[in-house]
């Protein structure tokens with residue numbers, strides 16, 4: 001399942017929860033934080049999730 005526990009970047013104001021998300025997967029490990037950070041959902045992840053990917 002590509003959809004997984006949420007993570008976000010210290011440098012971004014949105015969170016990801018789909019491992020197929022390009023911008024989300026490119027976050028360097030030192031900027032990656034588990035959880036949503038109370039930020040809005042990534043639109044790319046929303047699209048991927050709605051397509052069942």
Ligand SMILES: [Zn+2]
Nearest residue numbers: 016021042045
């Ligand atoms: Zn994303």
